[in-house]
Amino acid sequence: MSTSSPTAATGSPTLDAVRARGRVRVGVSTGIKGLSWTDEQGVRRGLDVDTARAVAAAVLGDADAVDYVELTPEQRMPSLAAGRIDLLSCNATWTLTRECAAGAVFLPTTAYDGGAFMVKRSSGITTADQLDGRKLAVLGGTSSAASLDAYFGPQGMAVTAVPFDTPAGALAAYADGSVDGYVCDRIVLAGERTRIGDPEDHVILEETISNEPMGPAVRDDDAAWLRINRWVFFALVAAEAEGLTAENVAGSDSGLLARQAELGAAAGLSMTWISDAVGQVGSYGEIHDRNLGATSGLGIARGLNDLWLRGGLIYAPPLA
Incomplete structure (x- = not known):
C-alpha cells in the first residue's frame, strides 16, 4: 500500500473529499453476477466492483477503501447528480441522453455488450x-x-x-x-x-x-476527477498490454512503471498509483477473466473486450 503523497495539487474537490473521508463512494447494481454481486462469503465481486477498487487503490492506496451504494437503474443518475456517490460503476450503457440530462460524463467503456x-x-x-x-x-x-x-x-x-x-x-x-x-x-x-x-x-x-457500451460515469463538474478515473482504467489496459499482473508487478522494470511517478505527479496521484492498482486488483485482462471468463463459471469469451492487439476494441491511449 502506498503512503506517498502526490506531488501536484489535485484541483479536484471530489478527490479532496475522498481523501478526507478515506473512502470512495461507489454506486453499484443491486446484484448481477459477473459485474457487481456479493458472493457466499459476503465479498463484493465483479468487473464493475474491481473497476472501482482499482480507483480506490490508485487514489487512496487501498483497493478495499470503498463504500458500495446499491442502486436500481432509476436511482443511478439522480444519485450521481446529487453527489451521493463519487463514481457510478454498475453496467450503465453510455448514451447521449444520460450524459446530457443527468450532468454526467461516461468514462471509457469497460465492457462492450448487447x-x-x-x-x-x-x-x-x-x-x-x-x-x-x-x-x-x-x-x-x-x-x-x-x-x-x-x-x-x-x-x-x-x-x-x-x-x-x-x-x-x-x-x-x-x-x-x-x-x-x-x-x-x-x-x-x-x-x-x-x-x-x-x-x-x-x-x-x-x-x-x-449495442450496449457499458462503463462507469462521474459528474461533469469535476474535470480533474474525470481525468483520474479515466486514466486509472487506461493504466489497467496498458498493464495488460505490457504483460503486467498482480503477481509480477512488484518486481517489474516495465516502461509503464518506470514513468508512473512522473505520470502520477501530472495527475495529482502518488508515485506508485499504477503498481498499487495493478498489484491489488490486477490488469484489465485479469479483471475480465476473473469475473467473466472461464474461471468465473460464466465462460464469456473476450471478443470485443479483448485488447486491440488481438482483434478487440480495448486499448489505452499513450500514457506519456
Whole structure:
C-alpha cells in the first residue's frame, strides 16, 4: 500500500473529499453476477466492483477503501447528480441522453455488450421472432424496452415489456413463468442463467438487439476527477498490454512503471498509483477473466473486450 503523497495539487474537490473521508463512494447494481454481486462469503465481486477498487487503490492506496451504494437503474443518475456517490460503476450503457440530462460524463467503456433474450429450453423457442406477442421481463430505467420496440416494430411484430426494479425481481418473474423471457445485456443474462437451478435449462438466443457500451460515469463538474478515473482504467489496459499482473508487478522494470511517478505527479496521484492498482486488483485482462471468463463459471469469451492487439476494441491511449 502506498503512503506517498502526490506531488501536484489535485484541483479536484471530489478527490479532496475522498481523501478526507478515506473512502470512495461507489454506486453499484443491486446484484448481477459477473459485474457487481456479493458472493457466499459476503465479498463484493465483479468487473464493475474491481473497476472501482482499482480507483480506490490508485487514489487512496487501498483497493478495499470503498463504500458500495446499491442502486436500481432509476436511482443511478439522480444519485450521481446529487453527489451521493463519487463514481457510478454498475453496467450503465453510455448514451447521449444520460450524459446530457443527468450532468454526467461516461468514462471509457469497460465492457462492450448487447441486448439479448433468455428463455427456458422447455419453451421450445429458438429464435427471437418466436417471441412475437409474448411478455418479456426488463429492468425499469434501462434501454431494453426501447430496444425491443426498435427490433420488433420494423418487422411488424410486438412484445410486451414488463419492467422490474431489480434483477432479482425480473429473474423471479422469469423463473415462475409470469413472463415468457428475460431481456437484458448478454453479459447480465450469462450471470443470471447460473442463479436459477441448472443453467442448461435456460437458453440465451443468438440474436443481439442493441449495442450496449457499458462503463462507469462521474459528474461533469469535476474535470480533474474525470481525468483520474479515466486514466486509472487506461493504466489497467496498458498493464495488460505490457504483460503486467498482480503477481509480477512488484518486481517489474516495465516502461509503464518506470514513468508512473512522473505520470502520477501530472495527475495529482502518488508515485506508485499504477503498481498499487495493478498489484491489488490486477490488469484489465485479469479483471475480465476473473469475473467473466472461464474461471468465473460464466465462460464469456473476450471478443470485443479483448485488447486491440488481438482483434478487440480495448486499448489505452499513450500514457506519456
